[in-house]
Amino acid sequence: MKTEHYRILEKSKITDFLDKLNTISKIAAPVYKGFNNYAFQTIKSAEEVSLKYIPTVIPPKKYFLPTKDSLLEFTVGNELKVEPTVEYENLILFGVHTCDIAGIRCLNMVLSDKPKDTAYLIRKKHITIIGLECNDYCDEFASCAFVGAHLPTTGYDLMFTELEDYFIVHIHSTKGSDIIEKTGLFKPAQTIHMEELKVLREKKSAIFNNEIPTERRYLPDLFDRSFNASIWKELEQKCLSCGNCTAVCPTCYCFDIKENVDLSLQAGERYRVWFSCQLDPFAKVAGGIDFRRERSARQRHRFYRKFRYHIDRYGMVFCTGCGRCSRTCMAGIKLKEVLTSLIRESEAKIWRKWL
Amino acid sequence: MSKPKVAFFDFACCEGCQLQVANIGEPLLDVLDIVQVVEFREVMSEKWNGDFDVAFVEGSITDEHAVERIKKIRERSKILVALGSCATIGGVNGMKNSFDLEEVGKYVYGESYKFFPTLHTKAVHQVVPVDYFINGCPIYQPEFLTVLKCILQGIPYYVPEYPVCVECKLNENVCMYDRGVTCMGPVTKAGCNSWCINNGNICYGCRGLTINPNTEGFKEVLKNYKIPEDFLIRKIEMYNKCKEFDKS
Numbered sequence: 001m002k003t004e005h006y007r008i009l010e011k012s013k014i015t016d017f018l019d020k021l022n023t024i025s026k027i028a029a030p031v032y033k034g035f036n037n038y039a040f041q042t043i044k045s046a047e048e049v050s051l052k053y054i055p056t057v058i059p060p061k062k063y064f065l066p067t068k069d070s071l072l073e074f075t076v077g078n079e080l081k082v083e084p085t086v087e088y089e090n091l092i093l094f095g096v097h098t099c100d101i102a103g104i105r106c107l108n109m110v111l112s113d114k115p116k117d118t119a120y121l122i123r124k125k126h127i128t129i130i131g132l133e134c135n136d137y138c139d140e141f142a143s144c145a146f147v148g149a150h151l152p153t154t155g156y157d158l159m160f161t162e163l164e165d166y167f168i169v170h171i172h173s174t175k176g177s178d179i180i181e182k183t184g185l186f187k188p189a190q191t192i193h194m195e196e197l198k199v200l201r202e203k204k205s206a207i208f209n210n211e212i213p214t215e216r217r218y219l220p221d222l223f224d225r226s227f228n229a230s231i232w233k234e235l236e237q238k239c240l241s242c243g244n245c246t247a248v249c250p251t252c253y254c255f256d257i258k259e260n261v262d263l264s265l266q267a268g269e270r271y272r273v274w275f276s277c278q279l280d281p282f283a284k285v286a287g288g289i290d291f292r293r294e295r296s297a298r299q300r301h302r303f304y305r306k307f308r309y310h311i312d313r314y315g316m317v318f319c320t321g322c323g324r325c326s327r328t329c330m331a332g333i334k335l336k337e338v339l340t341s342l343i344r345e346s347e348a349k350i351w352r353k354w355l
Numbered sequence: 356m357s358k359p360k361v362a363f364f365d366f367a368c369c370e371g372c373q374l375q376v377a378n379i380g381e382p383l384l385d386v387l388d389i390v391q392v393v394e395f396r397e398v399m400s401e402k403w404n405g406d407f408d409v410a411f412v413e414g415s416i417t418d419e420h421a422v423e424r425i426k427k428i429r430e431r432s433k434i435l436v437a438l439g440s441c442a443t444i445g446g447v448n449g450m451k452n453s454f455d456l457e458e459v460g461k462y463v464y465g466e467s468y469k470f471f472p473t474l475h476t477k478a479v480h481q482v483v484p485v486d487y488f489i490n491g492c493p494i495y496q497p498e499f500l501t502v503l504k505c506i507l508q509g510i511p512y513y514v515p516e517y518p519v520c521v522e523c524k525l526n527e528n529v530c531m532y533d534r535g536v537t538c539m540g541p542v543t544k545a546g547c548n549s550w551c552i553n554n555g556n557i558c559y560g561c562r563g564l565t566i567n568p569n570t571e572g573f574k575e576v577l578k579n580y581k582i583p584e585d586f587l588i589r590k591i592e593m594y595n596k597c598k599e600f601d602k603s
Contacts, residue, residue, distance in 0.1 A: 037529040056525045068524040083385070086577050240576065242520040242541050261504055263385035274525060279517040280567050295569065330532060330541060330576050 001197070006189035007158075007169045013185050014167065018046035020183045021092060025128070026061060029094040030056055040093070049326055050161075051095065054138040055322045059100050060093050061107060064123055067258050069275050071119070071257070075267040077231035086271070088123045092179075095132040099142070099322040101151040103250025104129070109314050110253060128175050131156040135200065143321030145208040147216065148318045151201070163196050167342055212339050216317060222346055223308035227300070231341040236296035238331040243276035245302065245325035246335070250278070251318040252305075277301050301336065359408035359507065362394035363438075364428055366421050367448045367476070368412030371497045372412050373397045373438030379496050386500075389554045391508060407432045409506055412488075415441040415448045415597070416446025416477045429483040429524055432505055438499075440492035444563040447492070452596045471478040479601045487512055492561035492594065495547040515545040516566045519558050523549035531557050537582050539590060542568045560594050 009017060014059045021027055022043070030040045030053040038053040040060050066087070074082045103324040108124070110119035134144075143149040152159045156175035160167045168189060169178045180186050214222060222345030236248055256275035275282060278298050283291035292298050306319040319335070376399050393403035394581050410432035416425055416496050429435055431446070440446035451459050460468030479485050489502050505512040515521070519540035523530075526549050531538035539560035540552065551558055577587055 033529050035529050035533040037533060039527045222544050239570050240541050240572050244516050244520055244524050247521065247524040263382060263389060265507060279521065331572055332579065
């Protein structure tokens with residue numbers, strides 16, 4: 001931690017900061033929607049922003065991968081003309097929690113792998129991420145300590161950490177330092193501030209404890225033993241296949257491609273929309289065959305996508321511990337409970353082998 | 356190339372879906388550029404004696420007279436489209452099927468009920484083959500345009516087989532169950548872009564049940580939310596009573 005990379009913003013100046021930021025660029029920040037629901041929305045004034053919030057309904061990935069994303073425009077007629085399209089704009093995301101930053105890092109990994117998702121990569125360049133560290137758990141659904149997403153590491157331009165009567169701000173990119181300069185409200189950090197940050201992080205390490213009774217490094221083994229675990233059958237009865245868990249997941253990126261022609265029937269666009277492995281039509285192919293007809297197989301697939309497959313391919317766990325899937329599930333399927341059940345069943349199996 | 360000849364017909368319904376078409380706004384001009392509307396009682400007086408390329412049928416089939424009429428329309432139409440809940444799933448008219456027909460007749464017409472013979476309510480496809488379905492009570496205008504364009508391109512239109520929750524979640528609405536209200540979204544076919552919930556209303560299930568609903572699982576969910584099962588059955592039957600004719 002180099003002191004020169006840190007700045008101080010007095011808490012009383014946060015409103016000034018946001019309003020100044022709003023003159024520089026469009027800002028999206030967490031806004032309260034009622035009934036303990038929050039959403040990232042573009043804001044007009046600082047008053048709309050909720051600095052204390054639980055993860056938003058949909059993660060900020062919606063700005064990187066819009067729910068509906070135009071891919072190309074075409075005209076037919078005498079000659080077919082096709083033009084690829086990317087819609088993007090400069091945007092500052094303010095108040096992004098470390099779990100959601102971890103989610104964007106997962107997306108970066110996959111979408112910059114071949115074949116590159118050009119639209120995503122262009123959009124990413126135009127988005128500035130200002131993080132906001134959580135000093136305590138948002139609620140009982142989070143499992144961020146298990147995946148190590150409760151602390152800021154990388155993947156942001158600025159990181160705000162709330163201390164007694166000020167925010168200590170970590171500058172992590174030139175985009176970030178530009179904002180510090182342009183808003184002109186920050187003071188350099190001093191040793192005392194760094195000390196207080198250190199104290200906070202120590203306090204956090206007492207609050208945030210691994211929420212799952214295993215360690216990350218055992219995940220591949222656990223999942224290799226769990227393909228026929230009994231919990232999947234239980235989920236068959238519970239799951240409504242509404243697709244909420246995948247819609248709200250910061251690391252899901254599956255989409256469907258559709259076309260829309262205008263009423264002249266001569267021109268139109270090809271676009272993608274978010275799609276989900278939990279939905280009936282997802283794995284259906286010609287001839288009415290469905291590769292994952294059973295809800296249990298779909299739920300199992302979801303868990304393997306988060307905790308097994310991507311470890312082989314990218315060396316990363318694709319769960320950020322944000323807890324959204326558990327929070328949104330009407331049927332009460334809870335990620336922490338599913339993992340715990342897998343661990344218990346797998347332990348029992350190992351013991352039987354030895355006894 | 357002459358424009359396809361399009362007609363609109365209504366059976367037992369409120370004609371609200373046809374009104375949605377008439378009231379579609381600016382796109383109506385573009386629609387009229389590509390089709391020729393030859394019969395549409397709600398908006399014009401002209402009639403047509405020939406065949407139709409596309410016939411949109413609103414309403415459910417509730418008596419012998421209607422059965423004969425829809426069969427004739429089917430014979431005269433290359434493509435038949437069921438328009439709105441009454442036509443696609445029987446809709447609210449289906450509630451009649453929960454009662455004895457004689458009792459229903461007496462309730463409405465008193466002692467002269469014998470002059471008004473009635474049948475169990477059926478959706479259009481339960482009487483004649485239907486090529487395209489536009490669900491909803493009323494229909495969702497953007498979906499009407501999508502289906503019309505599919506018809507004119509000669510490609511099928513697939514009604515989404517997943518629940519309204521999918522679209523609702525992407526619209527980032529606060530879940531009705533979080534608000535403490537019972538919503539039919541989890542078991543109702545999507546395609547309406549969660550129109551009602553976006554505007555603060557619950558989903559009434561007007562588009563019909565999803566193809567593969569986890570009924571037992573949903574009953575468990577209702578228990579958790581302390582919602583009585585028969586309350587939900589009645590909610591489902593408000594629009595979906597005719598579904599039982601699909602099983603035979």
